Amino acid sequence: MFDFLDLERYDLFGAFWMTVQLTVFSAIGSLVWGTALVAMRVSPVPVMRAFGTAYVNIIRNIPLTVIIIACAQGLYFTLRVDMGSDDQSTAYFRLAVLGLSAYTATFVCEALRSGINTVPMGQAEAARAMGLSFVQVLWLIVLPQAFRSSVAPLTNVLIALTKNTTVAAAISVAEAALLMKEMIENEAQTLVIGLLFASGFVLLTLPTGLVLGWVAKRVAVKR
Amino acid sequence: MSSSVLYDVPGPRARSVNVLLAVLFVLVLGGAAWWVLDTMHDEGQLAADKWKPFVTDGRVWTTFLLPGLWATVKAALLAIVIALPLGAVLGIARMSDHSWVRVPAGAVVEFFRAIPVLILMIFANEAYARFTDVEPDNRPLYAVVTALVLYNASVLAEVVRAGVQALPRGQTDAALAVGMRKSQLMLYVLLPQAVTAMLPAILSQLVVIVKDTALGGAVLGYSELMRSAGLINANYANLIASLTVVAVIYIVLNYLITSFAHWLEARIRRGKRTTGAVLTMEPHEQTEAGQPTLPTVKALEPPHDRPGDRPGDQPNDQGQT
Numbered sequence: 001m002f003d004f005l006d007l008e009r010y011d012l013f014g015a016f017w018m019t020v021q022l023t024v025f026s027a028i029g030s031l032v033w034g035t036a037l038v039a040m041r042v043s044p045v046p047v048m049r050a051f052g053t054a055y056v057n058i059i060r061n062i063p064l065t066v067i068i069i070a071c072a073q074g075l076y077f078t079l080r081v082d083m084g085s086d087d088q089s090t091a092y093f094r095l096a097v098l099g100l101s102a103y104t105a106t107f108v109c110e111a112l113r114s115g116i117n118t119v120p121m122g123q124a125e126a127a128r129a130m131g132l133s134f135v136q137v138l139w140l141i142v143l144p145q146a147f148r149s150s151v152a153p154l155t156n157v158l159i160a161l162t163k164n165t166t167v168a169a170a171i172s173v174a175e176a177a178l179l180m181k182e183m184i185e186n187e188a189q190t191l192v193i194g195l196l197f198a199s200g201f202v203l204l205t206l207p208t209g210l211v212l213g214w215v216a217k218r219v220a221v222k223r
Numbered sequence: 224m225s226s227s228v229l230y231d232v233p234g235p236r237a238r239s240v241n242v243l244l245a246v247l248f249v250l251v252l253g254g255a256a257w258w259v260l261d262t263m264h265d266e267g268q269l270a271a272d273k274w275k276p277f278v279t280d281g282r283v284w285t286t287f288l289l290p291g292l293w294a295t296v297k298a299a300l301l302a303i304v305i306a307l308p309l310g311a312v313l314g315i316a317r318m319s320d321h322s323w324v325r326v327p328a329g330a331v332v333e334f335f336r337a338i339p340v341l342i343l344m345i346f347a348n349e350a351y352a353r354f355t356d357v358e359p360d361n362r363p364l365y366a367v368v369t370a371l372v373l374y375n376a377s378v379l380a381e382v383v384r385a386g387v388q389a390l391p392r393g394q395t396d397a398a399l400a401v402g403m404r405k406s407q408l409m410l411y412v413l414l415p416q417a418v419t420a421m422l423p424a425i426l427s428q429l430v431v432i433v434k435d436t437a438l439g440g441a442v443l444g445y446s447e448l449m450r451s452a453g454l455i456n457a458n459y460a461n462l463i464a465s466l467t468v469v470a471v472i473y474i475v476l477n478y479l480i481t482s483f484a485h486w487l488e489a490r491i492r493r494g495k496r497t498t499g500a501v502l503t504m505e506p507h508e509q510t511e512a513g514q515p516t517l518p519t520v521k522a523l524e525p526p527h528d529r530p531g532d533r534p535g536d537q538p539n540d541q542g543q544t
Binding site: 042044045046047048051057058061062063064065066069070073074077078079080081121124125128134137138142163164166167169170176177180181184185190191193194197198201202205206 | 228229230231233237241244245248249252259262263266268334337338339340341342345346349350353354430433434435436437438440441442449452462463466469470473474477478481
């Protein structure tokens with residue numbers, strides 16, 4: 001039943017490793033950029049607030065596919081942004097990470113914003129009463145508590161990101177969905193191949209959800 | 224917590240610091256914009272003949288953009304119309320008293336929510352090619368709709384479940400007290416009320432579906448809106464311009480759906496004839512390829528609740544939303 005699975009020809013583990021890499025790098029990128037966005041959205045400077053709101057509302061409404069393709073064809077081919085790499089497949093990988101981060105950051109921003117809303121007003125008031133500046137209030141008092149109660153929504157964003165990395169197949173990054181397309185077109189075992197890749201993703205997302213769900217319960221601030 | 228609590232009303236010094244920061248920020252932003260425009264100019268992407276077709280040449284719209292938009296809308300509508308009843312059945316099955324119904328329904332829902340839509344699309348496309356005699360021309364549409372239905376029915380099943388569970392317990396008690404069967408209770412009492420509460424969440428899911436149709440264009444060759452950008456580029460060699468126009472169309476379309484959902488939500492919350500329970504998908508939950516969460520339940524809040532107790536509509540944008 002599994003004789004189609006010629007690992008010499010189809011690099012199954014390599015493809016899922018690529019999915020994991022895309023997920024990890026985009027998760028880091030989107031966490032950093034999303035935190036910056038949420039800081040802008042709650043900042044006292046109106047221009048920054050406007051930019052943060054506009055960015056989130058615009059990027060969130062564009063299909064990820066369009067963003068990724070714009071990164072590859074627009075940035076790479078037309079504007080010749082090669083992300084510091086001569087090799088096209090490396091450049092495409094980095095551009096995919098860029099696109100995924102830019103898109104996922106909007107959801108990270110919203111998750112953190114809902115986390116900030118769970119921090120009681122008194123926390124920030126007390127911090128201000130002690131004379132802390134806006135940056136200090138945000139960085140020392142509010143964000144640490146917000147992050148702790150955002151673990152659950154951020155987990156959902158991470159799981160969605162894991163699944164969204166398949167969109168990189170649209171620009172031929174050699175990850176799981178692209179390999180699946182190749183295999184399912186060449187081999188006869190349609191159903192087995194489908195189940196194989198489906199279970200691969202279940203294996204990636206299920207432990208993430210379970211572990212981070214446990215972490216979320218552990219770190220959440222009991223109020 | 225409203226974020227204006229994060230900082231005091233700015234005094235003279237804070238005001239000057241804020242102005243300085245604003246100027247710096249605008250400079251950085253302007254620098255980035257200038258770099259993009261300059262690079263585009265160097266590559267000739269700002270030339271008038273790249274952008275003019277969208278205004279002067281009606282064929283761009285009639286041959287590419289409008290048929291593409293129609294294909295997107297068609298796939299999205301088909302997907303939601305088929306996914307809704309399927310999702311309702313799955314959601315109700317998940318609340319069944321019989322474990323032989325509840326457990327398989329739960330397994331189906333969890334399975335289809337855990338795998339990427341693209342995997343489902345590729346699989347459906349190949350399955351239609353091998354096992355059915357669907358014409359090759361129609362295959363991408365069938366595959367896109369099938370994948371979106373499977374995935375979104377699972378998401379909507381959770382919406383239905385949350386919607387029914389958000390109803391006051393008294394509804395069930397009263398229905399059972401007047402002698403209704405369980406099926407009558409669900410069909411005549413719980414579902415009709417849950418549907419109104421679910422409408423905003425369903426519309427939010429429609430945005431996700433619209434965005435996901437683009438996957439069918441990129442990978443299966445379904446000729447939807449995003450693919451028409453490629454076709455325009457093939458004719459006019461204006462990739463950046465056509466991608467920009469297509470992105471703007473998506474933004475406008477999704478913005479309209481989201482605004483309608485917000486309006487509907489506000490209306491339901493104000494309404495006297497419902498329990499005032501509303502299901503919303505908070506923005507961070509409506510990620511493109513979805514996620515295993517229950518939609519947020521806003522149940523049993525007084526109809527005239529304060530603005531600003533939801534993350535989505537609090538006044539921390541200070542009138543900018």
